[in-house]
Amino acid sequence: MISIQQLSQEVAIGTDTLRIWERRYGFPVPQRDSRGHRRYSDQQVEELRIVKMLQSLGYRPNKIFALDAAGRKTLLDKELDQNQPENTALLQLAKQLSPHEIDRDLRGRLEKLGPTNFVFQVAVPLIKTLDRGWSDGTISIAREHLVSDRLEQLLKEQLADPEPSATTPQLLFLTLNGEWHKIGLLLAAVLFRSAGLGCLLIHEELPLSEVPQLALDLDVAAVALSFSSHYPTRQAKKDLALLRNKLDPKIRLIAGGQAVQDGVALQNLIICSELEQIPAISSKLLSELRAQTG
Amino acid sequence: MISIQQLSQEVAIGTDTLRIWERRYGFPVPQRDSRGHRRYSDQQVEELRIVKMLQSLGYRPNKIFALDAAGRKTLLDKELDQNQPENTALLQLAKQLSPHEIDRDLRGRLEKLGPTNFVFQVAVPLIKTLDRGWSDGTISIAREHLVSDRLEQLLKEQLADPEPSATTPQLLFLTLNGEWHKIGLLLAAVLFRSAGLGCLLIHEELPLSEVPQLALDLDVAAVALSFSSHYPTRQAKKDLALLRNKLDPKIRLIAGGQAVQDGVALQNLIICSELEQIPAISSKLLSELRAQTG
């Protein structure tokens, strides 16, 4: 039995939102403690996780809450299962291997495939496998975090790696204030890195106002930002316009994530709504930058 | 000009708390937009950061808000400056070096000093330097994140490193739900690691209820948790008692952080309120475990 705030942190839904859902849709209706404070059960946590995933798949609350718990579960299973061909080796990795074995396995695959193929053929499917496994109850949260932590660590090492060469153009990857959209940005950085661009990733959030100065100090060729689906479109547009304005025109600006899928057109801005576009974008960018310098 | 929620995220103070501080202490009093919603200035963000640091130094709101902005600044400077002897090399690293240079410098020091000395002579002082530099305005937030990200990455690599040996006892380091107390736990893990214990760190938050099963699956010899100062003492006590109960008695339980400094005595629980205690604790633990197995 947990408080509304604990619940809010676990499922990443604001307390105001939780209360108004209860008022409007009748879910989740918690028990009350002696003071009249809300107390949520483990089961409600689980059901809310399903709601959250459906939401991130594009369903809106009125659709979601029109269904009952079983209906939501069914719908989510359907959504996750449609891209079926499950890689059994990855499934085993996700479910059973020990941390060291996971490390060894992933490193082996990375070496064999190279970073780009690793991202598309291992990292992305693995993340999907984890989601699916969590959804059908075959993978615990702890296990999911364990595996994704190993993956994250491995990918970060790829960025640090060698090549402090002075001639390679450097890109700066940032998480803006209010974002926690870590893994997508990391995958993007690895892809750019494997195209031959130097990538510097700052995972902790920082204020927009400091970005231009930082970009200048680090002498980077481009700044990349990722906006999650929760980021208000209007705000994303405003942020990007402001940043584009403050930033040296020679520094490219790259925006990714669901919040900028369309509409956000801006002079001198590279939009990148899908990971799949990155190989093309990065090679083009690299040749442009090379031409510029040389 | 930012909203109350954005402010809340930037300074890590809940919206409720911000509103009630305004009501009770008259700070921060924001401007209002056309709807009557609060809008905070950059300066207020900065002043709140100072408040937050004073709070984490043990000052309570009534003392803090009895002072004006200048008084708070003075007090904070005094607090941070009393441990004076500033390492100029570290200061330069924090302020000026490029990411690659930081990496090289830190790696060099790590190699020379070994992990334990590195933690006490480099990592801890560096973190203090960053705090101080931020406080007196000579280090930007961006710079602080940049440097601490490099440090974090380097330390994490130390944990992964070699030795998947079957005979080494493994410890599991966890962040509980509602915690984001990353760096302290990481430093602790590195210290245990350098004593010869295998350390597995899961940075993402996970529910308490899943810990026992995870510990069993991974076959670890101990579980280590860190509670930040914000964690309610009562809750920490409850959590620890519950976990101790559910956990196999043979698995040790280690608790650290400001929230468990005293009082939280429990059978079969190792309390560790200061990093300095870890070398002693870890070597004792290791010999116990070796005796047990061998």
Place this chain on the structure above:
DNA sequence: AATAATTATTTGTCTAGGACAAAATAAATG
């Protein structure tokens, strides 16, 4: 005088129900 137990103050989190703009959908227009 030092320690333990009480009482008072401080502090953060919670409650309720109302309001409203931004986003998404439906409807109406060219």
Place this chain on the structure above:
DNA sequence: CATTTATTTTGTCCTAGACAAATAATTATT
């Protein structure tokens, strides 16, 4: 069929009050 305009949906913010947990201050006890 593409745009514009109305309508619904949705999340965030508002006020003001309540109360327990944590801390400080006071009193009682050894």
